[in-house]
Amino acid sequence: MTEGAAVVLLADDEPWLSEALAFSLESQGLECAIATDVSSAVQTLQSRRVLALVTDIMMPGGPEFPKVDASEAGFYLIDLVRRQWPKLPIVCLSVIGDQQKIRSLTARGIRYLRKGETPLSTAVDVITAVATGRRIRLH
Amino acid sequence: MAELAETQKTTNQYLQNVAHQLTAPLNAIKWGIEAIKDEKVTISRKMRLLSSIYSQGTILVHLIKNFSLMSNLEADHELGQFREQPERVDPLRLAINLANDFQPQAAERGIKIDIGELSFNHVFGTKSLLAVKNLIAQALSNLLENAVKYADLKTSIAVQATFVTLAPGAKTAVGLAVKSIGLPIAPEEVKCLLNRGVRGTAAKQRIPAGTGIGLYIANRVMEIHQGTVFIQARGRESTFSLVFPESRVK
Numbered sequence: 381m382t383e384g385a386a387v388v389l390l391a392d393d394e395p396w397l398s399e400a401l402a403f404s405l406e407s408q409g410l411e412c413a414i415a416t417d418v419s420s421a422v423q424t425l426q427s428r429r430v431l432a433l434v435t436d437i438m439m440p441g442g443p444e445f446p447k448v449d450a451s452e453a454g455f456y457l458i459d460l461v462r463r464q465w466p467k468l469p470i471v472c473l474s475v476i477g478d479q480q481k482i483r484s485l486t487a488r489g490i491r492y493l494r495k496g497e498t499p500l501s502t503a504v505d506v507i508t509a510v511a512t513g514r515r516i517r518l519h
Numbered sequence: 520m521a522e523l524a525e526t527q528k529t530t531n532q533y534l535q536n537v538a539h540q541l542t543a544p545l546n547a548i549k550w551g552i553e554a555i556k557d558e559k560v561t562i563s564r565k566m567r568l569l570s571s572i573y574s575q576g577t578i579l580v581h582l583i584k585n586f587s588l589m590s591n592l593e594a595d596h597e598l599g600q601f602r603e604q605p606e607r608v609d610p611l612r613l614a615i616n617l618a619n620d621f622q623p624q625a626a627e628r629g630i631k632i633d634i635g636e637l638s639f640n641h642v643f644g645t646k647s648l649l650a651v652k653n654l655i656a657q658a659l660s661n662l663l664e665n666a667v668k669y670a671d672l673k674t675s676i677a678v679q680a681t682f683v684t685l686a687p688g689a690k691t692a693v694g695l696a697v698k699s700i701g702l703p704i705a706p707e708e709v710k711c712l713l714n715r716g717v718r719g720t721a722a723k724q725r726i727p728a729g730t731g732i733g734l735y736i737a738n739r740v741m742e743i744h745q746g747t748v749f750i751q752a753r754g755r756e757s758t759f760s761l762v763f764p765e766s767r768v769k
Contacts, residue, residue: 393726396571400550403568407559425717438727440556450727499555
């Protein structure tokens, strides 16, 4: 059962970064939910209407997924979301060194934003567009 | 050759880890500032972002101090003497000040840091600890930082002064102990945790990024004070103590 307003789900174990992003997205009228591990992200996906998932790669699995490799848990979450919620738009906000992995994400229609190099305003534009299905042109 | 390649790989992974540790707070600071500049973000949220930025700054300073100490400590160790002179340190005051530093991070996780004032009075009375203040402050900070990171949500961390007997028949020593409830530490892992770059399995699972130098530095600091870091782990309860010889209580 889904409750409350639709949200953008931010999955990252660094809540300070998510908080800054959430405050900016919410100032644009997009409500956010923050999850700091795979378990709480899945819980939110099951209990709320989610417009888009923004996920980091390195984060804990949490109590429901204790065996997931924390260094690649975001990939696990992305695969799980693709299976159970195939239409949900996904943005990957992380630092991935392996170009092959980035190509494989983008080939699956997932937007990749590099943490630390993407200005907050750009991230907000991309996530807003992905969550609302609006087309954007990035400079 | 294979060994060299393996060492190179480990070093690269370590450096990547260090880079991640340093950039993560900076990224949060950058985005925090950008969000503050957003006119539509409310004042109360801007205030919250400001305190997060302050917290991230504290984390960064603490981390950089650890890295800079690492090389200095090796040199001190080889020299067999301190770069800085030991002084009389009030251990209770030190514990209170450091606990205040970590209070904002602890509050984020609903954790309370309790200083056992009576235990300090009992162990030290009116005496001080003869030690290099900067070094033991960093060592105690490292224990507190770990406790705040790995304790269960909404629990209490106790900072206490204790009398410690490290082995049967050994002289009584004094300890500054940080006790918390949280991640279990496997008995076979306890003795490895003081090695450079080593992190517990459960710790890596809870927080994937980490340098594994906090306890190593704390122990190095204690060694040059003729002491040690003593770890007691039982189930989810763990106590990390900085143990000083009683001769340092003056």
